[in-house]
Amino acid sequence: MANSRSRKRANLRDVAKLAKVSVATVSRVLNSPDSVSENTRAIVDSAIAQLRFVPSAAARAINSGRSRVVGALVPTLDHAIFARYLAALEQTLSEYRLSLVVATTSGDPTIEAQKAQTLVDIGAEGLIVSGITHEPELYELIERCQLPAVATSYYDPEFLLPTIGYDNAGAGRIALEHLISLGHSKIAVVHGSLTSNDRTLARIRGLEGHDDAELIYFEADLSVEDGCKAAQSILSATQQPTAVLCLSDVLATGVLYELKRKGISVPEAISVIGIDDLPGSAHTSPSLTTVHLPVVRMGQATAVAISEWIENGTEPSEKLFETDLVIRESTSSRFSV
Amino acid sequence: MANSRSRKRANLRDVAKLAKVSVATVSRVLNSPDSVSENTRAIVDSAIAQLRFVPSAAARAINSGRSRVVGALVPTLDHAIFARYLAALEQTLSEYRLSLVVATTSGDPTIEAQKAQTLVDIGAEGLIVSGITHEPELYELIERCQLPAVATSYYDPEFLLPTIGYDNAGAGRIALEHLISLGHSKIAVVHGSLTSNDRTLARIRGLEGHDDAELIYFEADLSVEDGCKAAQSILSATQQPTAVLCLSDVLATGVLYELKRKGISVPEAISVIGIDDLPGSAHTSPSLTTVHLPVVRMGQATAVAISEWIENGTEPSEKLFETDLVIRESTSSRFSV
């Protein structure tokens, strides 16, 4: 048997030798079969089959200068908002015949910079990062490699990279103004970690400047579990707020759950509002009033932007997505009781 | 300026020329800096900086025969169970200095086979698929490329590829037996699509052979929304079950929500059980009794298995993870009311 001796993978030359043709002909069979006579094509094809030849991706990439891979850096995959976003990203990228490499950073810019380097090492043609807080190393890498790179989940036309995202401050403001319009003036704010999460920071910034509301801040990890804990802290605080503004639906879900467990009715006793509009948020009890973030459209737009940048060299302009209030059951007027 | 004229990326030879050294020396500066004198290293480094030289990933890959990329094929990213799983996978793979390319299949084996091909085209060194239902093309591809490939979320020692997963039939059985032990005998089963979802199929198979229970099946899309609709169907059925067994927590969440909306108390009037144990399932109201699937450990084990296969050529043996019942508030004895 011819193939039993060949320990390692066959290459073009091996195929050419077996088929008694030149390497060029084999290459043509693979890439433009019509330019080869039916006869030789059959011979080459059988040689390919016999040797179990599979063309090397690396060798192709070296010639084309293309890897057809783009990298995305996200804090975590284990959060519905990023998962949805990446799902849309992957789907749209695949329409451009690009593959998506995912790297998680745990929200740590140092890890981010390292993982960005490994993305470059595997030949990523483009980079997608989350937010606008990054290590200088990341910018240097992007600059040095002349790498198409966009920042998402954040809108800031002033930023070094094109941003494709929404107005986080605005989302916070919308939520707060909804509560204020309902008559709430003492409001608990539950937010995720502030260290190097610029989206959270921006949302908090959006809450500033409303002197008609007193805000009390509670920090929590971004989990349902910690939302529950935050609710406990709120309930044991000296001054009871009439509303809870959560900067993420995940936290709001926890708050809702804990309030229910404690027998405190929402929205009658306390109103709760979130930000994100996760798929499940319409089906909590009571259903959650929240600020919808268009992550799917953002993922699609990001994919289009980076693809065209890679493909045509056209650097995208920044894109702002509207966020909008989704009023459900968890908020009500302070006075309607 | 020297670099303003150079339109395209500099390569090793350009650097060597500028630094007046040989290509070998430049290569050494990059890969084993200690074997180069401090002096030349400085000269080469400055040439690298001047030309903004970035080594080509493809050229490296062609020599090493390594791409350091593994591909995962999942039905969707937009589902907590897969997102968690991929999160664990990515994290553990990165400890082996491997990157994860994610491709989604929408549960369609044909799409899966196509995407597997694109993963091979970008040079993936290993493949991770979900379940055991695939197109022949996929197997041919794996065979032809001699590609390390494992199947996950499913345990079947007989399967062509090594499987790393849990006993789906067993998970279904555990849920059913819990309900039976509580005295339920008329049980509604809510399941996702049956077409080419072998995990759902296996879970249903696990429900068979229990003659002491009458099962009524309801099919739904895998979303909270469709869980709600399923609950409506159940309620309008001629014979009311005393328990609902959902083959996924997502569906159970919808059922729970709809029952609450209709004013039917869980577990007093109807018990509800799920399978998955999603992060949020402990915080529904009532909290959801479910069968825990160890997706995080499965992700880690899969990463280890595929990494060692790629790295050392040791084909992994199949791995079975235990699933276990997590009793919370949504189930109770039929007679305890």
Place this chain on the structure above:
DNA sequence: ACAAGCTATGTAACTAGTTACATTTGGCGG
């Protein structure tokens, strides 16, 4: 009948690195 033209194929030079082997250089011991 012979040049033109087309198709099919081959040759060899590219792509951009790594690396085995050869060579130079310098220090040190005898």
Place this chain on the structure above:
DNA sequence: CCGCCAAATGTAACTAGTTACATAGCTTGT
């Protein structure tokens, strides 16, 4: 003062494809 050895560096051949250009062979037109 010569030779030996090691460190430092260079040469050229690899890795595995693609492709520009050359050429062989055949058909067709005048």
